[in-house]
Amino acid sequence: MTVIDETGEAQEAQGSPGAQDGRVFTVAGGDWDDILADLAESPEERIVVNMGPQHPSTHGVLRVILEIDGETVTEARCGIGYLHTGIEKNTEYRSWVQGTTFVTRMDYLTPLFNETAYCLAVEKALGIEDQIPERANVIRVLMMELNRISSHLVCLATGGMEMGALTMMTAGFREREETLDLFEFITGLRMNHAYVRPGGVAQDLPPGAVDKIGSYVKLMRKRFPDYAKLCNENPVFRGRTEGVGYLDLAGCLALGLTGPVLRSAGLPHDLRKSEPYCGYETYDFEVCTWDTADSYGRYRIRLAEMYESLKIVEQCLDRIQRTQGQPVMVEDKKIAWPAQLALGSDGMGNSLDHIRHIMGDSMEALIHHFKLVTEGFHVPPGQIYAAVESPKGELGVHIVSDGGTRPYRVHFRDPSFTNLQATAAMCEGGQLADVIVAIASIDPVMGGVDR
Numbered sequence: 469m470t471v472i473d474e475t476g477e478a479q480e481a482q483g484s485p486g487a488q489d490g491r492v493f494t495v496a497g498g499d500w501d502d503i504l505a506d507l508a509e510s511p512e513e514r515i516v517v518n519m520g521p522q523h524p525s526t527h528g529v530l531r532v533i534l535e536i537d538g539e540t541v542t543e544a545r546c547g548i549g550y551l552h553t554g555i556e557k558n559t560e561y562r563s564w565v566q567g568t569t570f571v572t573r574m575d576y577l578t579p580l581f582n583e584t585a586y587c588l589a590v591e592k593a594l595g596i597e598d599q600i601p602e603r604a605n606v607i608r609v610l611m612m613e614l615n616r617i618s619s620h621l622v623c624l625a626t627g628g629m630e631m632g633a634l635t636m637m638t639a640g641f642r643e644r645e646e647t648l649d650l651f652e653f654i655t656g657l658r659m660n661h662a663y664v665r666p667g668g669v670a671q672d673l674p675p676g677a678v679d680k681i682g683s684y685v686k687l688m689r690k691r692f693p694d695y696a697k698l699c700n701e702n703p704v705f706r707g708r709t710e711g712v713g714y715l716d717l718a719g720c721l722a723l724g725l726t727g728p729v730l731r732s733a734g735l736p737h738d739l740r741k742s743e744p745y746c747g748y749e750t751y752d753f754e755v756c757t758w759d760t761a762d763s764y765g766r767y768r769i770r771l772a773e774m775y776e777s778l779k780i781v782e783q784c785l786d787r788i789q790r791t792q793g794q795p796v797m798v799e800d801k802k803i804a805w806p807a808q809l810a811l812g813s814d815g816m817g818n819s820l821d822h823i824r825h826i827m828g829d830s831m832e833a834l835i836h837h838f839k840l841v842t843e844g845f846h847v848p849p850g851q852i853y854a855a856v857e858s859p860k861g862e863l864g865v866h867i868v869s870d871g872g873t874r875p876y877r878v879h880f881r882d883p884s885f886t887n888l889q890a891t892a893a894m895c896e897g898g899q900l901a902d903v904i905v906a907i908a909s910i911d912p913v914m915g916g917v918d919r
Contacts, residue, residue: 514535514536515535516533516536518531518533519903521550527626527907527911527914528551529550529914530547530888531550532545532546532547532891533545533546533547534895534900534903539900540898540899540900541897541898541899541903542896543892544892544896544903545891548888550914551918553918553919556880559571559875560875560878563873563874564844564874565665565805565844566844567590567875568583571865572661572662573915574880574882574916574919575858575863575882577618578615578619578859578860579615580614580661581863582880584608585854585855585863585864586878587667588745588865589853589867590666590867591666591667592854593848593850593852593867594666594803594848596667596798596800596803599798601668601794601798602747602787603787603788603791603795604667604668605746605747606784606787607669607672607784607788609746609747609751609780610681610784611663611664613778613780613784614647614681614777614781615651617643617777617778618651619860620774621647623859623908624636624767624771625637626908627908630904631705631904631905631908636695646684646687650681650684653677654673665797667798667800667805668796668797669796670805672796673788678789682785685785688778689778700768706764709764710762710764711764712902712905712906713766713894713898713902714761714894715890716733717730717733720890721735723886724886724889725861725886725889725890726887727860727861727883727887728860728861728909729890731755731756732761732765732766732769734758735757736757737755738755738857739855739857740753740755741755745856752779756776763908766909770859770911773859802840803845805841806837844874846872847872849870852867860887862881863880863883865881866879880919884912884913884917885912887912891907891910894906
């Protein structure tokens with residue numbers, strides 16, 4: 469009988485195989501080359517673990533297939549598709565305006581970014597980018613920055629919860645409620661607003677909105693420092709995040725990652741600066757970066773970005789007051805939906821002046837209103853790409869028009885989908901517990917991944 473030790477060297481058995489050093493394989497016949505090849509490929513004892521798709525640390529219905537050797541992750545793969553909604557396909561069966569009610573539901577934590585990216589692409593296809601009223605652009609920027617704060621608050625809250633920092637969770641969701649209250653006051657809904665429309669926004673800010681937002685900014689400036697006190701120099705928090713989920717700049721660029729993940733590697737890439745839209749080039753703010761390329765750096769970036777968003781919101785409030793009374797929808801009535809709403813007996817409805825005009829003054833206006841709502845406007849044939857800087861990275865939309873009143877094709881480049889590619893690079897070779905922290909630092913939302 470011949471035994472083979474772990475080095476692959478054949479030795480004559482002397483006594484019991486258990487007397488040999490290390491692992492010993494007993495072989496009885498067969499081709500030596502095949503035997504050695506099989507032994508070389510023979511894996512050590514490993515376990516395959518499914519994390520999710522219901523695990524609380526997978527940010528929704530993400531499934532992570534982990535191969536572990538003890539507590540060390542040797543392989544990590546993402547399984548997606550559990551929240552597939554067919555939103556992109558559904559837009560092909562609705563008018564261009566109705567598309568906003570679909571896309572707002574993709575990344576449900578950043579609905580206003582979904583709406584704005586989509587509407588920017590439609591406006592670009594229509595050739596009306598320069599006709600959007602200033603006040604409409606200011607309101608868009610205001611709402612997006614408030615949405616950036618609420619999205620980052622959820623990321624910090626859930627990331628803290630997953631590491632056991634429950635105070636971080638309760639504080640983060642407490643502040644998010646303040647933001648959602650503002651959204652409800654302005655749009656009528658806490659989420660899935662369909663507030664941004666092609667040509668402008670659905671309606672102007674209601675009376676009292678400026679004062680409410682001003683009070684919100686003061687409150688947030690008072691509470692945000694608590695996060696820094698709680699986490700920035702906390703040895704437990706830093707021990708759980710520093711060096712965890714590491715991915716350097718070369719890795720980020722190779723995988724096409726954007727947002728805080730990319731900026732944590734030191735690259736100040738932000739579409740608000742590099743390819744400004746909605747007038748962002750006229751606002752004073754900084755692009756936040758860090759140099760550690762790990763989960764701790766991504767936390768610090770999101771905390772700093774919330775302060776920058778407050779700065780932008782304050783600038784928006786000054787412009788809101790300056791543009792008081794200006795329109796919030798493009799003038800072209802072949803495109804513009806009525807954006808002056810009034811509170812009637814049936815709730816929110818068109819302004820009384822508009823109703824009086826279409827119902828009593830002009831049959832042509834009534835016909836036009838009916839066609840605009842039921843059929844929609846035509847978009848010239850062609851294809852357009854537009855992108856915005858969402859809280860998670862570059863959110864792009866590619867629309868194709870065949871000249872009709874409905875999209876021929878709509879496809880989104882959602883940053884959660886792209887950034888999830890980094891899961892293996894961040895997790896393999898690390899500890900099982902660090903997988904939770906790494907995924908939390910990516911901040912994926914499965915509504916955007918499985919759209």
